[in-house]
Amino acid sequence: MRQIDAALHVRGESQYVDDVPPPEGLLQAAVFGSPLAHGRINSLDLTAARQVEGVLAVLTAADIPGENQIGPIIADEAMLADGEVHYIGQPVAIVVASSRRIARQGVAAITLDCSPLPVIVDPKEAFGRNEIIGVPRTIARGDVDAAWADCDLVLEGSCDLGGQEHVYLETQRSRAIPLEGGRLRIHASTQSPYAGQRMIARILGVPFNRIEIDVQRLGGAFGGKEDQATQWACVAALSAWHTGRPVEIVLSRAEDMRMTGKRHPYRSDFKIGLSAEGRILAYQVAHYQNAGAGADLSPAVLERTLLHSTGSYAIPNVRLFGVSCRTNLPPNTAFRGFGGPQGMFVMECAIARAAEAMGKPVAEIQRLNLLGAGDHFPYGQPTGSDYARTTWDQAARSYDLPAIESRIAEHNATHFETKRGVAVMPVCFGISFTTTYMNQASALLHVYSDGSVGLSTGGVEMGQGLHTNLAGIAASALGIAATRIRVESTNTTRIANMSPSAASSTTLLNGNAVLLAANQILDRLKSLAAAELDLPGPADVSIADEQVLVGGEPAGLSWTELVGRAFKARTGLSAHGFYATPEIHYDKATEQGSPFAYHVYGAAIIEVTLDCLRGTYTIDSVKITHDLGRSLNERVDLGQIEGGLAQGLGWVSLEDLQYGPDGRLLSPALATYKVPDAHFMPDDIQTNFIPIADDTNAASNPGPYGSKAVGEPPLMYGIGLFFALRRAMRAFRPDLDLPFVSPLTPERVLMALYPEGHVAFPPIASAVEAAHER
Amino acid sequence: MAQQNITIKVNGTDQAAEIEQRLLLVHFIRENLALTGTHIGCDTTHCGACTLILDGKAVKSCTVFAVQADGKEVLTIEGMTTNGELHPLQEGFMEEHGLQCGFCTPGMIMSSYALLQENKNPTEAEIRWGISGNLCRCTGYVNIVKAVQYAAQKA
Numbered sequence: 001m002r003q004i005d006a007a008l009h010v011r012g013e014s015q016y017v018d019d020v021p022p023p024e025g026l027l028q029a030a031v032f033g034s035p036l037a038h039g040r041i042n043s044l045d046l047t048a049a050r051q052v053e054g055v056l057a058v059l060t061a062a063d064i065p066g067e068n069q070i071g072p073i074i075a076d077e078a079m080l081a082d083g084e085v086h087y088i089g090q091p092v093a094i095v096v097a098s099s100r101r102i103a104r105q106g107v108a109a110i111t112l113d114c115s116p117l118p119v120i121v122d123p124k125e126a127f128g129r130n131e132i133i134g135v136p137r138t139i140a141r142g143d144v145d146a147a148w149a150d151c152d153l154v155l156e157g158s159c160d161l162g163g164q165e166h167v168y169l170e171t172q173r174s175r176a177i178p179l180e181g182g183r184l185r186i187h188a189s190t191q192s193p194y195a196g197q198r199m200i201a202r203i204l205g206v207p208f209n210r211i212e213i214d215v216q217r218l219g220g221a222f223g224g225k226e227d228q229a230t231q232w233a234c235v236a237a238l239s240a241w242h243t244g245r246p247v248e249i250v251l252s253r254a255e256d257m258r259m260t261g262k263r264h265p266y267r268s269d270f271k272i273g274l275s276a277e278g279r280i281l282a283y284q285v286a287h288y289q290n291a292g293a294g295a296d297l298s299p300a301v302l303e304r305t306l307l308h309s310t311g312s313y314a315i316p317n318v319r320l321f322g323v324s325c326r327t328n329l330p331p332n333t334a335f336r337g338f339g340g341p342q343g344m345f346v347m348e349c350a351i352a353r354a355a356e357a358m359g360k361p362v363a364e365i366q367r368l369n370l371l372g373a374g375d376h377f378p379y380g381q382p383t384g385s386d387y388a389r390t391t392w393d394q395a396a397r398s399y400d401l402p403a404i405e406s407r408i409a410e411h412n413a414t415h416f417e418t419k420r421g422v423a424v425m426p427v428c429f430g431i432s433f434t435t436t437y438m439n440q441a442s443a444l445l446h447v448y449s450d451g452s453v454g455l456s457t458g459g460v461e462m463g464q465g466l467h468t469n470l471a472g473i474a475a476s477a478l479g480i481a482a483t484r485i486r487v488e489s490t491n492t493t494r495i496a497n498m499s500p501s502a503a504s505s506t507t508l509l510n511g512n513a514v515l516l517a518a519n520q521i522l523d524r525l526k527s528l529a530a531a532e533l534d535l536p537g538p539a540d541v542s543i544a545d546e547q548v549l550v551g552g553e554p555a556g557l558s559w560t561e562l563v564g565r566a567f568k569a570r571t572g573l574s575a576h577g578f579y580a581t582p583e584i585h586y587d588k589a590t591e592q593g594s595p596f597a598y599h600v601y602g603a604a605i606i607e608v609t610l611d612c613l614r615g616t617y618t619i620d621s622v623k624i625t626h627d628l629g630r631s632l633n634e635r636v637d638l639g640q641i642e643g644g645l646a647q648g649l650g651w652v653s654l655e656d657l658q659y660g661p662d663g664r665l666l667s668p669a670l671a672t673y674k675v676p677d678a679h680f681m682p683d684d685i686q687t688n689f690i691p692i693a694d695d696t697n698a699a700s701n702p703g704p705y706g707s708k709a710v711g712e713p714p715l716m717y718g719i720g721l722f723f724a725l726r727r728a729m730r731a732f733r734p735d736l737d738l739p740f741v742s743p744l745t746p747e748r749v750l751m752a753l754y755p756e757g758h759v760a761f762p763p764i765a766s767a768v769e770a771a772h773e774r
Numbered sequence: 775m776a777q778q779n780i781t782i783k784v785n786g787t788d789q790a791a792e793i794e795q796r797l798l799l800v801h802f803i804r805e806n807l808a809l810t811g812t813h814i815g816c817d818t819t820h821c822g823a824c825t826l827i828l829d830g831k832a833v834k835s836c837t838v839f840a841v842q843a844d845g846k847e848v849l850t851i852e853g854m855t856t857n858g859e860l861h862p863l864q865e866g867f868m869e870e871h872g873l874q875c876g877f878c879t880p881g882m883i884m885s886s887y888a889l890l891q892e893n894k895n896p897t898e899a900e901i902r903w904g905i906s907g908n909l910c911r912c913t914g915y916v917n918i919v920k921a922v923q924y925a926a927q928k929a
Contacts, residue, residue, distance in 0.1 A: 002868065009876030010864035010883065012811015012851030019810035167911050169815040169823055169877040219813070219877030220911050253816040463875025463912040635871040635917075642914030643874065670820035670909070678915040679906040683898055685916055 001482055001633055004468040005217065005461070016219050017173045017187050018250050026175075027056060029239045029249040030103035032093040032110045033259050034085035037121075037328040037663025039114035041083055041092075048109035049095055054102035057242050058110075059094040065241070066205030070234060072195060072227045074134060074295035077331060079203050079234050085114060086293035087330045088663050089259035091231065096239045096247055119663045123290040123325035124267050131326040133291050134299040139306050139591040141378040142317030147282035151273030154282075157353050159270070159346050159740040163290070163657045164263035164335055164650070167675050170219020171256040174233040175248040176240035184237050185212040190229035191221050191460050192500035197492045199230045200237040208492075211237070215490040218462035222647065223334030225462070226500045227297055228260050257668045262657060263335035264301060265290040266342040272350040278358065278365045283315045285346055287322040289339075294331035298324040301332075303434050305339035307379055307595065311347040312388040312426035313366075314375040328663040334502060336647060337715045340429055345652075345719050348425070349740040352723055356730070362723065363401070363424050367392060371428065380592040384700055387601035387627050390690055392426055395603040395625035398688055404607060411609075412731045419610050420620070421728030425720030426603045429713040430596035431504055432584050438499045439581035439597075441509035445474065445517040446574045449567040451560035453478070453485045458498025459510035460490050464711055465636035469507045470514055472632055473704050477518035479543030480559050504709035507632070508597070509579055511704035517577030524573075528566050529557060581702060598700045600708055602626040604645070604717035610728035615750025617725060619649065621684035624717055628689045629701060629708030641687055641714040648718020650676045652742050653725075729753060780844040784809070785853025795841050799833075800824045802840035803850060811851035811880045815909070822908030825881035826850045832888035834907075851880035854887070862925040863887055872921030874912030882908045886922045895926055 008014040046058045061068050061082035071077035081092045095106030120126045148154050174188040184204075190196050193213035200211045213233070218225060232249050239247035251259070266287055273282035287305055291298035302322045309320040320343075351369075355362040371388040395401070401424070408420045433439050446454040455474055461467040467487040475482040488494070499509065526538035529548045533555055535541065540551045548557040566573060586593035607620040622645060631637045654674040658666040667673040692706070701708060725744050730736075733753055741748065781790045784807060791806055803809050803826065815823030817836055824836040827849035854861040863883050866872065873879045882905060889896060889904035896904060901922045902915070910918060 003871055003873065005876060006868040006871075006873060009873045009879045010851075010860065010867045011855060012809075012880040014876045015810070016813070016877065021808065167909070169821060169875070169909065169911055170813070171815075218875060220875045222911070253818065253821075463877075465874065639871060639874055639913055639917065642916050643912045646914040647911070669818055670816045671818060675909060675911065676914075677906045677909060678902040678919065681902075681915050683902070685914060 001468060001472050003465060003636065004471050004487065015216060016170055017175055017189050018248060020187065023177060023246045026246045026248055027096050027098060027239065027243060028100040028103045029094050029096045029235055029247050030100065030107045031091045031235060032095065032107045033089035034081060034092055035088065035112065036085055036114050036116055037088045037119045038117040039085050040117060041081065041085060042113040042115060044093065045111045046093065049106040052102060052106045052109055054098040055095055055106040056098070057096040057239065058106065059096070059238060059242060060092070063242060064203050064238065066203045069202060070199045070230055071295055072297060073299055077294035077296065079231065087328050089330060090293070091235070091259070094235055094239055096243055100250065119661065120327045121329060121659050121661065121663055123265070123288040123327060126325035126327050127288050127323060133295045133324040133326050136321065136323040137302060137306055137591065139320045139378050140318065144282050144284050144317040144319045147317035148273050151281050152276040153354065153358060154271065154273040155353050155357055156269070156271045157349060157740060159266070159268045159349050161266045161268070161342055161345055161742045163265040163332060164655050165257055165657060165673055166222045166224030166262065166335060168218070168220030168222060168224055171251040171253055172225065172229060172232045172260060173248070173250040174236040175246065176236035177246045178240050178244055182206070183210045183212065184240055185214060186233050186237055187214050188229060188233040189218050189225055190215060190233060191218065191226045191462060191502055192229065193460065193490055193492050194498045195227055195500060196230050196233040200234055203234055203238060204241055213492045215460050218460060221462040222336045223338065223502065224260065226334040226502050228333050253670065254668055257673070258665055259330060261292055261296055261331045261333035263651070264298065264332040264339065264342065268346040270346055270350040272354055274354055278360055278368050280313060280315045280369045282317040283310060283350065284319045285309055285321065287342065287346070289322060289324045290327055290329065290332060291324040292327055292329040292331040295324070296331035296333045298332060300435060301334065301339035305343040307430060307434060308340040309343035309347060310378055311344040312371055312428040312601070313347065313369040314371045315369070318378045320378060329659065336644060337712050338503065340712070341648070341651070341716050341719065344716055345742070348719060348723060352726065366424060366426060370426065379595065381594040381596060383599070385599065385601070387690070388426060388428055391601045391625045391627055392424070392603045394688070394690060395424065395605055395623065398625065399605050399623040399686070401605060404605065417611065417613050419612055419728040419731040420607065421610065421724040421726065421731065422605060422607045423720040423723035423727060424603055424605050425717050425723070427601065427713050427716045429600050429716065431508065431598055431600060431709040432581055432596045433499065433503045433505060434586060434595045436584055436586060436595070439505065439509060439584060440499060441513040441579050442495050442498065443510060443513035443517045443577040444494050444574070445514065445521060445577070447521055447563055449564060451484060451563045454488055455485055455514065456488045456491065456494040457510040457513060458490060458495040459506040460501040462501065464506070464640060465633065466501065466506050468636055469632045470511060473511045473514050474518050476705070477515055478522060480546050504711035504713070507707065508703050508709055509581065512579040512702065513577040515577065515704055516579055517575040520575035520577070521573065524571050525562055525566055528569055528571055529562055532557065532565060597702050600627050600713040602713060602717065604720050606720035606724045608721060608724040608728055610725060610749065612732040612753060615746040615753065617746065617749070619682040619721060621682050622717065624687040626687055626689055626714065627708065628710065629703060630692055630706035632705060632707045637710045638687060640710045642685060644712065644714030645685070645717050646676045646681055648715040649721050652719055652722040653744055654680065656743050656745050725749065778841050780841055782843045783847045785850060793840055795839065797840045798836060799838040799840045799843050800835035803835060809850050809852050813877055813880060815877065820909070822885060823878050823881040825884040825908060827884055827888060830891065832885050851883060854883065862928040863921070866921035866924030870917045870920040870924050872913070872917040878908060878910045882910065882918060886925065889922070890926060890929065894929065
């Protein structure tokens with residue numbers, strides 16, 4: 001089945017928020033953001049802004065009729081700054097005008113008098129000053145303190161992992177339309193319509209049912225519109241509330257990059273202990289998460305970091321500590337992987353350091369310690385699966401890892417200016433919201449009397465292919481063509497209390513809700529068909545290919561005829577399905593439980609060639625073995641794998657968020673913040689899947705039709721690039737103790753290769769001569 | 775602000791308007807003509823979502839003034855179909871699943887169009903260079919490259 005919106009996309013007919021023809025009298029809003037990263041507001045001068053011709057309203061915290069609060073987990077985030085500012089770009093005032101240009105002129109006319117306060121950008125510094133958010137968390141298993149004595153080798157190290165800007169190509173935007181009776185309808189680009197509804201109701205002081213959020217589709221999100229879309233929906237809503245007219249806000253790329261939160265930078269310290277053979281006996285890590293100025297989703301992100309801090313490995317003694325640290329950056333937020341990547345990255349750094357110290361191949365230590373079917377995660381959940389090893393071994397075998405290794409050894413022995421590296425990156429990623437109650441979803445399915453179907457769920461289409469999956473699920477369940485199914489916009493008046501489209505769980509949750517709704521309708525239609533066909537009961541009745549079958553044989557009754565008769569027989573042709581993932585739980589007091597429905601596994605082999613004179617590099621290939629289950633749509637799933645990989649590769653290589661000591665983002669545009677393009681991505685990306693018959697992981701998988709989550713896990717394959725590069729760098733400079741600092745931009749690679757600051761030191765100079773002689 | 779009369783042939787039809795001289799071409803296309811298939815992604819020529827064809831060449835319309843297009847011909851994504859028939863590139867992006875959220879798709883198709891105008895039979899490397907001024911954040915470009923190859927073979 002083709003992507004359900006493909007025909008619209010290629011004609012340019014898909015409508016994003018501001019592509020919908022503007023309603024009469026549509027106004028535009030722009031936001032004045034704090035110029036300082038931390039300060040006390042003395043005065044805010046709005047006079048000049050109000051005098052700009054075409055400006056209709058200038059709104060501040062004082063104009064919020066309800067509560068000035070939009071923090072999703074902890075109430076620590078004002079919608080508009082009041083008294084103090086905590087990061088550069090923090091919304092302080094809204095200008096509403098007849099055009100976007102005039103609104104921005106109004107913003108430029110605002111002056112803020114502010115007394116500077118100390119700025120913190122480093123999470124460890126924040127921790128040192130006790131600037132923490134929520135409570136520090138520790139997951140422990142075994143006795144790590146006692147275990148060090150049993151280890152033949154104990155090593156410590158530190159990692160400095162950069163953040164990541166989402167770069168959804170469609171920037172944040174929202175359009176609010178006043179309705180009768182003080183209601184508002186908001187067309188928002190959000191992964192979390194319910195969060196938008198809840199927060200708008202909160203700032204306006206009205207019941208939830210006065211606020212309708214409608215979402216057709218998103219031009220990308222990747223976690224950046226999970227809770228960070230709420231702010232802009234609130235801006236549009238508050239502006240419409242005050243002016244009584246429709247109001248739209250569309251952020252420029254510069255505004256979006258400056259004002260919104262990103263993937264969390266982490267600073268982490270690890271300690272790892274191994275046997276002489278290479279078995280990891282003990283592992284301890286402390287993660288200092290750079291949460292930014294407000295909690296946003298940081299505590300939940302931190303939780304997932306801890307739950308993924310041992311990666312794909314079985315380690316008997318662990319202590320995993322993490323703390324969210326308050327700094328003066330925009331509140332950092334969800335980004336594909338949701339803290340998991342950072343936890344896994346640090347584990348891989350520890351293994352790399354150990355392998356380097358022991359003179360063993362990294363892959364040997366990795367393979368030796370992979371999770372097995374009888375192992376438990378540090379939080380107590382059994383793996384129940386041998387998939388960490390199955391996927392690794394299939395990747396190594398099907399892509400001939402030994403041959404890759406020998407090609408690289410050969411290249412490095414015969415080339416001086418370029419060195420090649422390879423790394424294997426195993427992935428084990430838990431599927432479910434770790435906040436158990438969020439694992440619920442609803443679907444509303446209407447069969448119209450002409451046989452066409454309208455389907456609503458709480459899931460948001462953001463390019464991940466959700467609507468394609470849902471239409472396929474409904475079509476299979478009802479036995480009809482997918483073309484009969486219209487997947488409607490996501491709307492809070494049709495689906496209440498929806499969880500965000502996140503945690504790789506959107507198809508799992510909403511797809512199961514669709515099945516539950518479809519099966520109700522199917523039961524009613526089968527009973528009716530049995531009556532129409534004079535059968536004793538519906539047991540032998542099924543519907544396939546739009547025909548009613550009895551005992552598998554066509555009974556001469558089509559879907560449309562059946563539906564038409566059902567309508568006249570006064571059969572309910574609408575159904576609501578509600579799904580909650582069974583058997584998941586987590587106890588934060590003991591840090592033990594089974595928070596995940598199951599885990600997705602895989603392994604990727606990444607090869608890179610490094611130009612050791614320039615620091616530039618080419619990714620030669622990425623070869624993946626992935627645990628996909630029974631794919632609902634293999635092209636959609638492959639697209640998710642390749643796209644996730646691209647973001648993971650970008651995170652550890654090109655994408656460099658640099659902040660000045662004053663908290664200012666120094667790479668606030670796509671000119672300075674580089675994301676992977678078609679040329680950067682390798683030509684050679686291969687993916688194969690574990691045979692479904694071998695699926696030891698299937699029993700616990702509640703995915704619709706045996707499908708598995710695929711949104712986030714592939715991102716972490718990209719981490720392998722860091723270690724492939726590290727290996728190439730070490731081939732050039734085996735004498736150096738390379739730091740674990742990500743991203744490895746070409747600039748950072750070059751600086752690391754030449755810490756002396758120049759090229760012509762003796763070992764290199766002689767090697768250059770040798771190379772020239774060849 | 776200074777106004778100017780312009781006439782641009784957009785997708786085969788002359789469009790005359792009196793506009794502000796500093797109006798950007800992308801705003802003219804999106805707001806004055808309501809052709810919203812051309813998107814704005816970065817405002818600074820880096821992402822390519824606003825790519826359209828101006829007198830046969832691909833330009834990023836977020837950094838072209840509408841007055842610069844006066845007397846010229848513009849082709850946008852809306853003009854790619856002929857009598858309802860999809861262009862081979864549109865077909866390619868659809869058949870090869872060269873799209874996910876769809877936001878970059880029109881610009882990607884227009885850049886590919888310019889590439890194929892210049893080079894009817896590009897190698898994979900030439901395709902990758904040809905579309906390297908267009909960012910897609912959803913895919914890994916694998917199927918976008920295939921979509922262009924599909925169109926090249928078909929044409």
